[in-house]
Amino acid sequence: MSNSIHKGAIMSNNARKIAYDIIYDVKYNKAYSNISINKAFNKNTIDNREKGFVTELVYGALSRLIYLDYQIEQFLDMRASKLSKQAKTVLEMGFYQLEFMDSVSDFASVDESVKLIKKVDNRSAGIINAVMRKRVKEGKAEYTDKISDKAKSLSIEFSISEYIARRFLKIYKEEFTRQLLSSMLEKPSLFIRLNKLRSTEAELFENLEQQGIYSKKNDIIDSAYEISGMKNIGSNPLFVKGGFVIQDLSSMLAVKALNPLPGDTVLDICSAPGGKSFYIADLMENKGQLDSMDISEHKIQMLKKRAVELGVDIINARVMDATVFNEEMTNRYDKILVDAPCSGFGIIRRKPEIRYKSYEDVNQLPEIQYQILSNASKYLKDTGSLVYSTCTLEKKENIEIVDKFLENNKEFYLEEEPKELYPHIHNTDGFFIAKFKKDINKSV
Structure with a gap:
């Protein structure tokens, strides 16, 4: 074992405890992974190397829980249900390190797992030690030949709920589903968008070059860049200044489809935390009226704060429940963006807790989405345009909503x-974008 790995193992003892707390919080307290990580980093003083370790371990383990649990069961001499929540979480972390983290030695994975369980459930230390050592000795277990149910097999292999696996198999062919699920285990590309109200392309390139960050300009969105190698984005001077924002290309494409222009009156009806609103304002050259609304008071306040940092002053942000019709807004807007709340099956790579959603978690969403779209359509002027978008790949929330809306709104x-x-x-990200045009003469 190299000296650097040994030092990393010792250094990461506290980092592992932080990672454990986050994973446990997400699994058993229904916390959101990104929010839980941010809270942990604000609460604990750890260096950037440890932050990277924690982030990789948290997102990695949370993205493979079903697979890891299957592996753990193959090495247990007892029923998995007999394990304490603490022991199960420590084993999931340990097994993830053994199989997927090349920077961590087998010895460190076992040793640090035993140290960690002694902190959170000392009675399980013997079990953790025995199971981890058995896994190191025998190697990972194979499973694909044992399971004939395709959905169940995919669920284990790609660590996705059986419900999602069955839905994807119903919507897509098996090979397409496998490719899609495989991509959802990969780290997503990082895109940033230049904020022309605060910076220039030359300043952005200089900032990236100074940090040794690779960037590639996008062919479709002229202010978008795919980057790699950027660390500590939150402390980047140009980011703090508002010179650029982090935004996936799919979100930008939804706004581009809306085509907001200077002087337009625009509504972003489910706007928080504000990424699409900020791009709308950018395309409007900060001229016109942009009403950004959301049901969350906290998120609206965050949107207002970031708007100031970005130099956007045409946004009127306020709290509103989009499912409740507001008669005062009738026929007010030239263009409306409905980025509806959805199951999120397209952003599983970014929010691993979505992987484990069930039918009960999502079955009411189409009704909510249709209500929001129906309300928003009444706020549009007689010749206006409306974009309906989601970050899911579920047909019930996408094309079926579109078809129903067109049938009822001639x-x-x-x-x-x-x-x-x-x-x-x-x-x-997995995304759906539909653009409607309103023409009252068409219904006559």
Whole structure:
């Protein structure tokens, strides 16, 4: 074992405890992984190397829980249900390190797992030690030949709920589903967008060059760049200044489809935390009226704060429940963006807790989405445009909503063919974009 790995193992003892607390919080307290990580980093003083370790371990383990649990069961001499929550979490972390983290030696994975369980459930120390050592000795277990149910096999292999696996198999062919699920285990590309209100392309390039960050300009969105190698984005001077924002290409494409222009009156009806609103304002050259609304008071306050940092002053942000019709807003807007709340099946790479959603978690969403879209359509002027978008790949929340809306609202038509974006094809989040045009003469 190299000296650097040994030092890393010792240094990461506290980091592992932080990672454990986050994973446990997400698994058993229904916390959101990104929020829990940010809280942990604000609470604990750890260096950037440890932050990287924690982030990799947290997102990695949370993204493979079903697979890890299957592996653990193969090495247990007892029923998995007999394990304490603490022991199960420590084993998931340990097994993840053994199989997926090349920077951590087998010895460190076992030793640090035993140290960690002694902190959180000392009675399970013997079990952890025995199971981890057995796994090191025998290697990972194979499983694909043992399971004939395709959905269940995919669920284990790609660590996705059986419900999602069955839905994808119903929507797509098996090979496409496998490619899609495989891409959802990969680290997503990072895109940033230049904020022309605060910076220039030359200043952005200089900032990236000074940090040795690779960037590639996007062919479709002229202010978007795919980057790699950027660390500590929150402390980047140009980011703090508002010179650029982090935003996936799919979100930018939804705004580009809306085509907001200077002087327009625009509504972003489910706007928080504000990424799409800020890009709308950018395309409007900060001229016109942009109403950004959301049901969350906290998120609206965050949006207002970031708008000031970005130099955007045309946004009128306020709290509103989009499912409740507001008669005062009737026929007010030239363009409306409905980025509806959804199951999030397209952003599983970014929020691993979504992987484990069940039918009960998502079955009411289409009704909510249709209500929001129906309300928003009434706020549009007689010749206005409306974009409906989601970050899911579930047909019930996408094309079926579109078809139902068109059937019940004859004054609307699709201005262009709806777009479906896939991680393994388009290098974006999974996303759906449909653009409607309103023409009251069409319904006559």
